[in-house]
Amino acid sequence: MKIGVDLGGSHVAVGIVSDEGKILSKQEKDLVFSNEDKEQLIRDTIVSLINNALRRINIPIFLIEKIGIGVPGEVQDNKVKKCTKFEIFDWDLAGELEDFYKVKVELSNDGYLAALAERKFGSLMEEERAVFLCIGTGIGSAILNRGVIIPSEIGHTIIKEDGNICNCGRQGCFETYASMKVFKENIIRVLGLKESTTSEEIANYIRVNENDNEELKNYINEYIEYLEVGISNIINTIHPDTICIGGGFVYFEDILMHRLQERINTQIYKFQKPKIVLAKLGNDAGIIGATCF
Ligand SMILES: [Zn+2]
Structure with a gap:
């Protein structure tokens, strides 16, 4: 079992996903930025959605193999290198979540990941x-x-x-x-x-x-x-x-x-x-x- 996070430009969606690509539990929320720290708002939103998604189906975090995150921007060395939508640069989101959950966290580009899912399970097989x-x-x-x-x-x-x-x-x-x-x-x-x-x-x-x-x-x-x-x-x-x-x-x-x-x-x-x-x-x-x- 893995956790997938779709970090959109204005919306975050999180799912607990089975090895067969089925979403077992899903939580989502709009991102509304005011004056606060954008990185903190995104991180806190992801954490609360993950916690709620796990709680809903009563799964403890230690059963999760990996957390994958699709980022609307450039990823390099598992860091958010450049995300102009949020004006965020060189952010170690994966490292921060790994410290918190003690689970492997990997980032990649959102368009690439959505295409990969369609290739494996959807319209592009x-x-x-x-x-x-x-x-x-x-x-x-x-x-x-x-x-x-x-x-x-x-x-x-x-x-x-x-x-x-x-x-x-x-x-x-x-x-x-x-x-x-x-x-x-x-x-x-x-x-x-x-x-x-x-x-x-x-x-x-x-x-x-x-x-x-x-x-x-x-x-x-x-x-x-x-x-x-x-x-x-x-x-x-x-x-x-x-x-x-x-x-x-x-x-x-x-x-x-x-x-x-x-x-x-x-x-x-x-x-x-x-x-x-x-x-x-x-x-x-x-x-x-x-x-x-
Ligand atoms: Zn442009």
């Missing part, structure tokens, strides 16, 4: 050449080539010169137009919803309003156009057989997938169009992947 896009707070990604997973930062490829400001320091990155954070913020603005509205609630508001709200329809079309531009760059550089989409995007499957597919069908690419599939493990790929590296 049979694929030769594929790209995994984790569309959530940002856009994490990994390229799968003949069984080898190559971490990548497709979310930071530029799709608009002098475009939206990105936390990586550049402008016009794919994720500043096509992440779920941006999508939800815009839907909240168009529909005049409360900032705290959850993904499930936002999806329901869209289903109820999409037929007779022009502004909503226009924004969803605009979102799909940006998403397709990013995907066209993937198709023309990597030529994948399959593009697998996971992350918070999965909550909006019925709203976004057919529109994306229709848009791709009308566009021209230098290569054959890939299959676009949804992550079979849904938003749990990050947790499961964190237990299989």
Whole structure:
């Protein structure tokens, strides 16, 4: 048994995972930063979620073989080398948690781990050449080539010169137009919803309003156009057989997938169009992947 931690840009999810890749107990919480120490808030959130997840199924920590953590940024020598989302650099998160739990803790890149989970248990088990896009707070990604997973930062490829400001320091990155954070913020603005509205609630508001709200329809079309531009760059550089989409995007499957597919069908690419599939493990790929590296 292992513990997988999916440290997202605005949300932490923790699962106790069996050797067969099944989540036995899961706990999650949003990260709301105010003025406190960010490292402390993240560490305290992870610890309380792990403790609750263990308590729920009555498992003592000494039965846990390893804690794996997916980090939205660069990992080097098992440390958070660079995480621009949190403005955290050179942080020994693994060492701090190892001291606390006396269990081995390993870090890796979140996009890589989610792709690894889909490779082992989900939508990419049979694929030769594929790209995994984790569309959530940002856009994490990994390229799968003949069984080898190559971490990548497709979310930071530029799709608009002098475009939206990105936390990586550049402008016009794919994720500043096509992440779920941006999508939800815009839907909240168009529909005049409360900032705290959850993904499930936002999806329901869209289903109820999409037929007779022009502004909503226009924004969803605009979102799909940006998403397709990013995907066209993937198709023309990597030529994948399959593009697998996971992350918070999965909550909006019925709203976004057919529109994306229709848009791709009308566009021209230098290569054959890939299959676009949804992550079979849904938003749990990050947790499961964190237990299989
Ligand atoms: Zn960027």
